[in-house]
Amino acid sequence: MAESRSLKKGWRDVRTIAYLTLDTLFWSKKTLFVMLLSVVVLGLAIVGRVVLTFNLVPTALPSSQVFGTLMATAVIRFLVLFVTLFYGTALISEEVEGKTLTYLFMRPIPKPTIMLGKFLALTWIGSIMVLPTVILSYLILYLRSDMNPFFQDLGLLGRDIGIILLALLAYGSFFGLLGAWLKHSILVGLAYAFGWEGFVAVLPGFTRKLTITHYVQSIFPHQDTLGALSMLMGERTDPVEAIVTLVLLTTFFLATASLILREKEYVLEQ
Amino acid sequence: MSKWYGQVIAVNNITFSIGEGVIGLLGPNGAGKSTLMKLLTGQLRPSQGEVTMFGERIWNNYELFHRIGFCPELDSFYERMSGAEFLAALLQMHGYEEEEVAKRVDAALETVKLTPARDKKIAAYSKGMRQRIKMAQAIAHDPQVLILDEPLAGMDPVGRHEIIQMVRQWGREGKCVIVSSHILHEIEAMTSTILLMHNGQVLAEGDVHQIRDLIDKHPHSIYIRCSAPRKLAEAFVGFPDVESVKFHPEGDGLTVESRKPDDFYGRLPELMLDHEIELEEITSPDDNLQAVFHYLVK
Numbered sequence: 001m002a003e004s005r006s007l008k009k010g011w012r013d014v015r016t017i018a019y020l021t022l023d024t025l026f027w028s029k030k031t032l033f034v035m036l037l038s039v040v041v042l043g044l045a046i047v048g049r050v051v052l053t054f055n056l057v058p059t060a061l062p063s064s065q066v067f068g069t070l071m072a073t074a075v076i077r078f079l080v081l082f083v084t085l086f087y088g089t090a091l092i093s094e095e096v097e098g099k100t101l102t103y104l105f106m107r108p109i110p111k112p113t114i115m116l117g118k119f120l121a122l123t124w125i126g127s128i129m130v131l132p133t134v135i136l137s138y139l140i141l142y143l144r145s146d147m148n149p150f151f152q153d154l155g156l157l158g159r160d161i162g163i164i165l166l167a168l169l170a171y172g173s174f175f176g177l178l179g180a181w182l183k184h185s186i187l188v189g190l191a192y193a194f195g196w197e198g199f200v201a202v203l204p205g206f207t208r209k210l211t212i213t214h215y216v217q218s219i220f221p222h223q224d225t226l227g228a229l230s231m232l233m234g235e236r237t238d239p240v241e242a243i244v245t246l247v248l249l250t251t252f253f254l255a256t257a258s259l260i261l262r263e264k265e266y267v268l269e270q
Numbered sequence: 271m272s273k274w275y276g277q278v279i280a281v282n283n284i285t286f287s288i289g290e291g292v293i294g295l296l297g298p299n300g301a302g303k304s305t306l307m308k309l310l311t312g313q314l315r316p317s318q319g320e321v322t323m324f325g326e327r328i329w330n331n332y333e334l335f336h337r338i339g340f341c342p343e344l345d346s347f348y349e350r351m352s353g354a355e356f357l358a359a360l361l362q363m364h365g366y367e368e369e370e371v372a373k374r375v376d377a378a379l380e381t382v383k384l385t386p387a388r389d390k391k392i393a394a395y396s397k398g399m400r401q402r403i404k405m406a407q408a409i410a411h412d413p414q415v416l417i418l419d420e421p422l423a424g425m426d427p428v429g430r431h432e433i434i435q436m437v438r439q440w441g442r443e444g445k446c447v448i449v450s451s452h453i454l455h456e457i458e459a460m461t462s463t464i465l466l467m468h469n470g471q472v473l474a475e476g477d478v479h480q481i482r483d484l485i486d487k488h489p490h491s492i493y494i495r496c497s498a499p500r501k502l503a504e505a506f507v508g509f510p511d512v513e514s515v516k517f518h519p520e521g522d523g524l525t526v527e528s529r530k531p532d533d534f535y536g537r538l539p540e541l542m543l544d545h546e547i548e549l550e551e552i553t554s555p556d557d558n559l560q561a562v563f564h565y566l567v568k
Binding site (some may be wrong): 016098111 | 311312313314315330332333334335336338339340342344346347348350351359360362363364365407
């Protein structure tokens with residue numbers, strides 16, 4: 001009984017922290033930038049649709065191929081990365097810079113609860129920023145007089161959404177960890193996302209397993225339709241192993257971030 | 271306990287214990303008051319020694335925050351929330367049910383006289399209102415220990431008076447209230463028990479009157495910004511408590527030196543009314559307090 005009451009209070013605390021965090025994250029300049037990125041992705045979808053409609057390429061392309069390319073490049077390697085990088089690194093640093101962290105630390109709640117609440121907020125805002133773009137892109141590319149492909153590939157869309165959520169969790173927790181740990185976390189995050197991950201992707205052997213993107217790409221459903229791009233992605237890990245690894249990485253990053261939050265002294269400068 | 275950052279010692283070998291009542295933490299800016307308050311509230315971990323509250327170590331002991339309220343010095347908020355939303359969100363983290371949260375929000379807002387502005391966004395609050403809402407979040411869960419870091423900073427005279435009365439009342443009710451300021455008058459109005467800090471050390475502990483005697487030997491400087499500084503300066507000529515008057519280059523204020531600040535403050539409102547001068551700001555720089563610290567250090 002006492003345990004269930006404590007769990008209920010824990011969940012309420014997580015939600016309250018998430019609510020406070022959402023307020024801080026959403027009404028920031030980052031949101032404007034992320035919205036702009038979403039518009040760019042939608043713009044690319046519209047370009048894809050124009051190409052499909054007017055047969056502007058020599059070989060006929062199915063909608064699934066254009067959609068798959070859009071997901072693999074613009075959404076996962078661009079939108080998801082920027083969303084999690086901007087919001088993830090800001091989870092703690094925004095409260096440190098805004099000097100509001102004191103209000104949370106002066107409450108009778110364990111610091112891992114604070115981290116969990118913030119992570120929940122990141123997942124919410126990440127989903128709000130990315131998923132509508134994915135669904136709209138699907139509609140843009142698939143809505144036509146022949147609705148068969150639309151219904152046939154709905155399963156693929158569902159899988160894409162699942163993978164995007166997994167990517168949001170893994171990248172979000174990683175950048176959240178950087179934000180809790182380092183002062184200039186966004187620079188380190190940028191170096192990781194666009195330096196390390198890009199560099200390692202072209203290296204043969206085991207090293208590419210030291211990136212989050214490797215596991216995300218391993219479960220990506222569009223591998224059969226991507227051609228050369230698919231080859232660039234290189235050797236894949238077994239999908240089940242990749243999903244388990246992403247979940248374990250998320251747990252590890254979150255636990256480490258909570259530990260840092262617990263042990264680190266945050267100096268709120270005047 | 272001590273606290274240092276690299277080579278810099280912020281709090282140096284301090285030992286004290288506090289019980290019920292109000293205790294004033296007095297010292298100039300940079301004396302280490304805020305660091306000490308952060309150590310007392312477990313935001314910082316001592317480099318040496320320990321801070322205990324109710325016999326338990328405070329660092330990472332979140333359960334203690336059911337019994338502790340803290341009003342930070344920093345003027346920072348979740349700006350887009352209303353005062354009532356802000357309090358409700360923080361109270362929810364104390365485990366109260368919705369109904370209890372609502373009751374406590376109303377009571378806290380009433381105590382700090384912010385009820386009319388409860389649904390206004392904090393971003394639209396005046397400096398004084400922001401100070402009040404900060405106080406409200408510290409007291410809303412009815413803690414036994416209240417730690418208030420410069421609670422009167424930026425408040426108007428009426429607000430100051432109200433907060434001072436509240437602090438005194440909480441002390442009378444048997445709460446332990448630790449309140450910091452760099453202005454002796456403020457502390458003196460709230461308590462006669464002080465802890466005098468300078469350069470991270472406690473210089474003196476005890477009755478404020480002994481400090482007051484020391485301070486009165488040094489001129490007390492008071493900065494006044496008003497609608498007619500020259501007219502006010504002329505009026506000061508007849509003040510036996512005024513030692514000197516200096517005009518500010520901007521032309522909108524003056525600094526007065528007085529050896530009897532209490533008498534000066536007592537006469538000032540009447541003088542302003544008689545000469546129809548509008549008071550915009552009155553502050554007391556801690557130069558004179560600094561002089562006392564030098565005197566004590568010698």
